Amino acid sequence: MPSAQAPADPAETEPGLLPEAQTLVEAFCQHGASIIIGVIGLSGRPLAGVALGCTEFGPHKIRVLLSRPLNSELLHGLMRNSRIALTVSEVPTHRSIQIKGEGAVLLAAQAEDLQIAKRQLRAFRDQLIDAEYGEAFATAYCRFDPAEAVAVEFIPRAAFTQTPGPKAGERLQESVR
Amino acid sequence: MTTLDQIRNCLEGVVPAFLATSDGEGMPNVSEISQVHYVDPGHVALSYQFFNKTRRNVLATRVASVIVVDPDSNAQYRLELDFEETQTGGPLFEAMRAKLAGIASHTHMESVFRLLGSDIYEVRAIEPLPSRRLEVLRPCNPLSAARRVAAELTTPEEVGPLLDRFLAALERQMGIGHSMVLMLDPETGRLFTVASHGYPSTGIGFDVGLGQGVIGVAAAEGVPIRIGHLAADYSYGEAVRSAAGIDSPAGPVTGISYPGLEAPLSQIALPLRPLGETVGVLFAESPQRNRFGYDDEDALQLVAQSLGMRLLLGRQDGREPAAPQSIETASSAAPLRLRHYRFDDTVFIDDAYLIKGVAGAIFWKLATEHAATGRTEFCNRELRLDATLRLPAHFDNLESRLLLLQRRLAERGGGIQIHRSGRGRFRFDVAGDLTLEEL
Numbered sequence: 001m002p003s004a005q006a007p008a009d010p011a012e013t014e015p016g017l018l019p020e021a022q023t024l025v026e027a028f029c030q031h032g033a034s035i036i037i038g039v040i041g042l043s044g045r046p047l048a049g050v051a052l053g054c055t056e057f058g059p060h061k062i063r064v065l066l067s068r069p070l071n072s073e074l075l076h077g078l079m080r081n082s083r084i085a086l087t088v089s090e091v092p093t094h095r096s097i098q099i100k101g102e103g104a105v106l107l108a109a110q111a112e113d114l115q116i117a118k119r120q121l122r123a124f125r126d127q128l129i130d131a132e133y134g135e136a137f138a139t140a141y142c143r144f145d146p147a148e149a150v151a152v153e154f155i156p157r158a159a160f161t162q163t164p165g166p167k168a169g170e171r172l173q174e175s176v177r
Numbered sequence: 178m179t180t181l182d183q184i185r186n187c188l189e190g191v192v193p194a195f196l197a198t199s200d201g202e203g204m205p206n207v208s209e210i211s212q213v214h215y216v217d218p219g220h221v222a223l224s225y226q227f228f229n230k231t232r233r234n235v236l237a238t239r240v241a242s243v244i245v246v247d248p249d250s251n252a253q254y255r256l257e258l259d260f261e262e263t264q265t266g267g268p269l270f271e272a273m274r275a276k277l278a279g280i281a282s283h284t285h286m287e288s289v290f291r292l293l294g295s296d297i298y299e300v301r302a303i304e305p306l307p308s309r310r311l312e313v314l315r316p317c318n319p320l321s322a323a324r325r326v327a328a329e330l331t332t333p334e335e336v337g338p339l340l341d342r343f344l345a346a347l348e349r350q351m352g353i354g355h356s357m358v359l360m361l362d363p364e365t366g367r368l369f370t371v372a373s374h375g376y377p378s379t380g381i382g383f384d385v386g387l388g389q390g391v392i393g394v395a396a397a398e399g400v401p402i403r404i405g406h407l408a409a410d411y412s413y414g415e416a417v418r419s420a421a422g423i424d425s426p427a428g429p430v431t432g433i434s435y436p437g438l439e440a441p442l443s444q445i446a447l448p449l450r451p452l453g454e455t456v457g458v459l460f461a462e463s464p465q466r467n468r469f470g471y472d473d474e475d476a477l478q479l480v481a482q483s484l485g486m487r488l489l490l491g492r493q494d495g496r497e498p499a500a501p502q503s504i505e506t507a508s509s510a511a512p513l514r515l516r517h518y519r520f521d522d523t524v525f526i527d528d529a530y531l532i533k534g535v536a537g538a539i540f541w542k543l544a545t546e547h548a549a550t551g552r553t554e555f556c557n558r559e560l561r562l563d564a565t566l567r568l569p570a571h572f573d574n575l576e577s578r579l580l581l582l583q584r585r586l587a588e589r590g591g592g593i594q595i596h597r598s599g600r601g602r603f604r605f606d607v608a609g610d611l612t613l614e615e616l
Contacts, residue, residue, distance in 0.1 A: 038197035038207030041242075046205050048197035048242045048255060069307045070253075085197070085205040100204060132466075133192070133248070140251040140309040160230075162208055169230035 021159040021172050022057055025097050028090045029054045032123030035064065037152075038085040039104075041077035049074040052144050053117030054088060061153055062086065062101060065109055065117045068150045075150070078104050084154050087162050091127035096162035097172065104154035114146045179303040181218050184245065184254050185471040188215045189405060190276060191248035196223070198234035198241045206230050213245055213256075214273050215471060216297060221256065224277055225263060225294035235260050241298065244306070248467075249313045253306040258298035265294045268400035275391055275402045319476035322350040327483040335597050336491045336580050337372070337587070343484060344374035351476070353461045355438055358449075358484070359385060360457040360577040361396055364569060365534060368396055368458055371580050373436050380436025381584045382532060395446035396458050401474050403445035405467040433530075443468035447478050449485035456485060456577070492576040512610040513592055517541045519615060526593070532585050536578040538566050541615075543605045544593075548613055557601045579603070 029035070035051040049071045056063035064086060068075065078084065082104040089096040121142040128138035159172040193209040200206070208231055212224040223243070225232060235241060239260040246253050264270050274292045329346040330339065340358050347353040355375040359368035366387040373379050388397040395402040441462040449457040459481040461469070469477070516525040522537035523530070532540060539560060546552050557575055561568060568575060583595040583603075592608035 034193075034209065036195040036207050036209065036244075038199075038205035038242075040199055040203055040205055044203075045240050045257065046197040046199040046238075046242050048195045048207055048244045050195065050244065050253075067307075073255075073304070081203060083204055085207040087207050087209070089209055094209075096209065098206070098208065100206075136311055137248060137251055140311050141246070143309045164209075164211070164226075166227050166229075168208070168227060 019059075021097055021099070022059065024095070025054065025057050025088050025099075028088050028095070028097070029057070029120050030123065032091060032120065032125070032127035034089040034091060034124070036087050036089075037064065037066070037071075037074070038087075039074050039078045040081040040083065041073060042080060047074045047077055051086070052149060053113070053120040054086070055113045055116040055151070056153075060155060062099060062156050063107075063113070063151055063153045065113050065149050065151055067144055068148050075106060075152075078152065079106065082154070084152070086154075089162070091124070091131050094164055096164075096168075098160045098162040098169075099156045100158045100160070101154040101156045104152055107151040107153055109146070109149040109151045113151055114149060117144065117149065118146075179254065179305050181215065181221070181300055181303065184247070184252070184303065185215050186249060187245035187247045187252065187254060188213050188221065189248065189467060189470060190214075191405075191467060192246040194246070195244040196231060196241060197243070198231050199238055200230075200234050201237045206234055210243070212273060212277055213243055214269075214276065214295070216269065220261075220297055220299055221258070222264075222269060222273060222295040222297050224273055224292055225296045226277075226291060227293075235296065250311050251308050252310055253308045255304040255306055256300055257302040257304075259301055261297045261299055263294040263296050268398040269297075270295045271394050271398045272400055272402055275394060275404050278404065316352060317350075319351065319472045320479075323476035323479045325350045326480045330480075330483050330487045336488065336576070337584055339487070340372035341374070343480075344372055347461065347480075348374065351473075353463070355441075355463065356459070356461040357436070358457060358459055359392060359396075360488075360574070360581065361387070361455055362534070362574060362577070364574075368392060369581055370436070371457075371577070371584055376436040376438075378434060378436050379588055380433060381588050382581060383433040383435055391444050391446040392458050392460050395448050396455050399448050399450055399455050401445065401447045401478055403443070403469050403474055405443050405469065438462055438464060440464060442466040445469040445474065445477060447474075447481040449481055449488065451482075451485035451489035456488060456574075459484060488576075512612045513607070514612045514614070515541075515544055516614045516616065526589070526591060529589070531589065532582060534578075535566060535568065536582045536585075539578060540582055542566065543595075544607075544611060545613060547605055547607055548611045553604050553606060554598065555603055555605055557603075 035054055037049045037051055039047050041047040052065040052067060054064050083102045084104045085098060085100050087096055087098040121144060125138045125142040128141065129135050161170050161172055162168050190212045193211060194213045195207065196210045197205055197207045210223060214222040216222050241258040243256045243258060244253060245256065273295050277292050326346045329343050344356045347356050357370050357373040359370050361368050367384040369382060369384040370380050385392045387393050391402040391404055442464055443466060444462040447459045448455045449459060514527050521533055523533040524537045524540050525531060543555060560566060560575060586594050594606045596604045596606060598604045
């Protein structure tokens with residue numbers, strides 16, 4: 001995962017993708033975050049999905065890990081319509097960032113992906129326990145089978161604040177000024 | 178095929194749901210949402226709190242997808258939804274508003290979550306998602322327990338003891354240790370406690386305004402209201418009292434203390450609606466979070482309906498069962514001093530507040546007549562015909578007022594008691610002399 005200080009080339013970066021988005025999402029994932037995705041299914045209707053981890057988050061490329069059985073319909077849809085929405089939420093504060101992207105491709109999960117996802121899920125499990133969801137539930141919810149994992153890479157185009165409240169949906173650029 | 182009724186536990190708002198929508202150009206949007214509410218076997222309602230991108234997408238495309246998670250078993254489902262309409266008031270809206278307040282409290286989002294509308298969706302499909310399932314053992318079958326509680330209402334007993342036995346049965350059969358029955362006074366728009374169970378003080382006579390808190394809203398809207406995350410860390414004088422609908426000052430002279438728990442986490446209020454008209458509320462609470470689920474709500478609403486019908490039967494003059502009783506009224510050497518305030522019919526016995534309103538007027542009539550003539554036998558009908566009591570002609574609620582008066586006197590345990598003596602008749606038993614003062 002690139003460092004929060006990695007310089008972004010302004011010429012190649014969309015206006016919404018500020019370094020702040022990188023910093024926030026990396027921090028959320030490191031401390032344990034809920035990661036969900038939205039795509040357009042084969043029927044043309046939206047589909048919600050759950051990701052295991054965000055293993056790379058750069059100004060030009062975002063890589064997330066998904067469970068294939070849990071998201072089979074969603075992955076089929078993604079092959080036809082490569083536009084994707086990704087929301088990362090910090091459990092204790094509900095602070096959330098949504099990234100809209102395109103050009104999503106399905107890739108095999110690499111060993112490094114699995115290591116990162118395992119670490120993020122362990123932190124997420126701890127966050128759920130702290131939020132009083134119970135150890136049994138948190139453990140079951142964060143369980144994943146590495147053999148079932150698949151990676152999705154896409155090009156980020158815009159970032160939005162998604163923290164619950166009247167400002168949810170504003171471009172991140174506007175909300176941090 | 179998975180049905181919505183099978184997955185209602187996912188719709189308690191314990192685990193956030195994940196909602197995907199898309200705009201008119203096919204760009205998806207995904208966000209966590211706090212509430213997916215069960216409406217009926219074919220519909221859910223989502224809370225509309227802000228006019229944001231999700232809302233604009235739904236209005237533009239009228240389709241959505243939501244993932245819901247069972248907080249006990251970790252079962253997960255994806256629901257395919259078609260938007261139908263938004264409701265901004267009424268029973269469903271109020272039930273969702275109360276539940277959302279609980280969710281907000283639990284997630285420390287009280288200042289952010291405010292329900293603007295209930296968005297109704299038709300559920301087109303439910304897809305079970307693979308997940309690690311946990312075994313869930315339910316402590317009891319709510320339907321079976323409801324049947325046993327309702328059976329307690331079939332005895333020809335006086336209403337007061339019947340209510341006590343009914344609430345005790347709720348604990349025995351359903352494990353509900355803290356409960357109350359409140360009756361509605363339509364004239365004043367207030368609900369007054371006539372029975373309670375599991376509290377240090379009975380609180381009989383304590384009243385709640387129609388529309389206030391879970392009790393008042395349940396009565397006003399005629400719909401069960403429940404809350405699963407009432408904030409324990411709020412001060413007793415604020416959240417708990419407010420949530421129970423007791424934020425109006427009780428006043429210095431009539432302050433019957435709220436009998437409820439100081440720090441409940443779950444509350445449920447079920448309207449008693451025999452023949453479709455609200456006459457009271459069955460209220461229960463627990464120090465346990467999410468104590469009352471959809472199945473408990475259904476089971477309790479069934480017993481509340483039985484209770485409502487039983488109370489209605491008790492109101493019918495001529496149907497009230499004869500209940501001869503051994504009369505035990507404490508004798509008093511000194512005269513009992515009664516004071517009556519004409520402007521609101523408040524009555525004090527020996528400087529201790531007893532009752533007010535129409536029930537106070539009834540008491541004063543009985544006391545003055547007894548003091549003048551020594552009479553002890555009275556009947557409901559003569560009270561109904563007494564214009565000075567100002568009972569409404571349409572729906573006088575006399576039996577509830579008499580029940581409240583009887584229970585207040587019994588709780589006080591002094592030298593004045595009311596006992597049923599037959600069908601539509603009662604005895605006004607006084608041990609000793611009365612001194613009356615009217616102001």
